[in-house]
């Protein structure tokens with residue numbers, strides 16, 4: 001039974017897509033079958049992994065609103081054991097269209113039900129908001145992985161995020177847990193990074209991964225080549241840290 | 257008659273709040289009366305300028321959904337000629353609540369009507385999405401200022417942004433124009449920045465400001481002190497570039 005992990009944080013630009021894509025690719029390299037779900041109308045995970053958003057016939061939009069079976073929309077990527085459920089701008093309308101639909105928060109959960117038998121892990125890249133799309137992802141997920149950028153505004157949004165997590169756990173998905181907190185764009189030279197990490201540690205304790213992802217230009221270059229950084233430049237510090245994080249994630253999951 | 261400028265880009269983390277706040281503060285220092293509207297449920301502009309989001313009695317939410325007059329919610333900041341229409345988490349529900357309301361895209365425009373007589377400039381900080389909140393901002397605005405981060409994913413969202421601009425101009429606000437494009441977090445050392453700027457120039461030509469905002473740690477530290485960077489460290493390169501950008505903006509506006 002595949003585990004569903006929603007990568008979420010309503011703060012924009014904290015590394016949700018970069019983490020979803022590189023984490024999914026690193027998991028797939030360990031011979032586990034992985035589905036990456038691009039659940040953001042921007043479609044950054046779709047293009048970051050090498051697809052042209054203009055060419056897509058079916059997307060995740062069709063799977064949650066047009067009754068399309070998920071495997072009709074799923075694409076095989078060039079990377080071993082890694083498939084993608086793509087997204088494009090059609091998903092923008094979904095937030096408003098879902099408002100009048102029955103069980104509107106459970107559409108993604110229903111769409112992914114069959115996928116859990118086929119994949120070991122399903123990683124969902126969420127948009128930067130707490131609207132119906134993110135609620136759908138939190139309802140479909142077993143756990144949430146929270147990337148936090150080492151910046152001041154990143155701390156601001158944490159209490160909102162935790163409130164939403166508690167509400168979803170109470171009303172929509174009682175088994176939802178926090179997978180962990182991943183610090184991103186860590187800059188060893190700057191004090192702001194250090195003070196944000198200290199603050200987050202006070203909040204989350206040992207839910208924070210020991211591995212932190214440093215700011216690394218290879219990470220931000222890799223999507224322009226349509227490749228996860230571990231395929232773009234395996235020796236880069238960005239690539240090493242995502243591989244190390246994935247190892248730490250698997251270790252935590254084996255213990256349970 | 258005050259000019260209303262919406263600072264918008266659905267891509268997250270590109271510098272919308274940082275630009276709204278520092279641009280508004282720089283305009284206010286030229287003795288013009290400025291209202292900064294925080295139209296993001298995250299409330300980053302509200303805390304970045306020194307207010308505690310937990311203490312607010314009225315916010316922009318009340319002005320668009322509860323019929324509160326804007327001046328009942330407006331706060332005077334510590335910075336000369338600069339007022340704030342604050343926001344907090346209450347605004348999160350607005351996207352769903354607005355769906356059933358008549359003239360749902362025009363609520364902010366109506367709320368700000370009287371404000372245009374009192375302020376020379378009204379700067380609206382938008383959330384990272386293209387939902388009803390951003391549509392309200394685009395309907396209320398005279399022009400849109402688009403911050404673009406010098407990163408690959410930043411190029412991705414431009415066509416979506418321009419499509420939305422055209423739709424709003426056609427159906428909701430015929431006088432809406434593009435004020436300009438501001439490149440943010442420019443890193444002179446990295447080739448990615450250079451190639452993104454070249455690409456954006458092809459798209460937008462002379463709509464791009466000559467002034468670019470470099471990545472500068474003082475900019476990201478200033479919100480933790482509740483101050484715009486021009487008040488936190490006037491000699492920093494971040495502060496200089498926001499002052500220079502504001503001068504360039506005013507020059508363009510005088511020519512017309």
Ligand SMILES: Nc1ncnc2c1ncn2[C@@H]1O[C@H](COP(=O)(O)OP(=O)(O)OP(=O)(O)O)[C@@H](O)[C@H]1O
Pocket residue numbers: 011012013014015016017018019040044126127128184185186213214215216217219220221238266267268269384407408409410
């Ligand atoms: N470790 C890193 N080093 C350098 N750049 C990074 C790193 N992680 C992410 N980036 C860059 O920072 C920007 C923001 O990251 P990303 O788009 O993954 O964030 P996001 O949270 O998915 O954004 P959104 O809120 O728009 O969905 C991107 O341009 C990305 O390439």
Ligand SMILES: Nc1ncnc2c1ncn2[C@@H]1O[C@H](COP(=O)(O)OP(=O)(O)OP(=O)(O)O)[C@@H](O)[C@H]1O
Pocket residue numbers: 010011012013128151152153154267268269270271272273274275296300382383384440441469470471472473475476477494
């Ligand atoms: N010129 C700069 N130099 C260094 N850091 C910057 C600069 N501009 C913005 N930042 C930092 O980058 C992060 C993103 O900026 P900001 O929050 O203003 O973007 P945004 O577009 O408003 O994000 P959101 O999409 O969440 O609303 C913040 O932590 C901010 O402090």
Ligand SMILES: [Mg+2]
Pocket residue numbers: 016017018040044125126127
């Ligand atoms: Mg993203």
Ligand SMILES: [Mg+2]
Pocket residue numbers: 272273274296300381382383
């Ligand atoms: Mg913002």
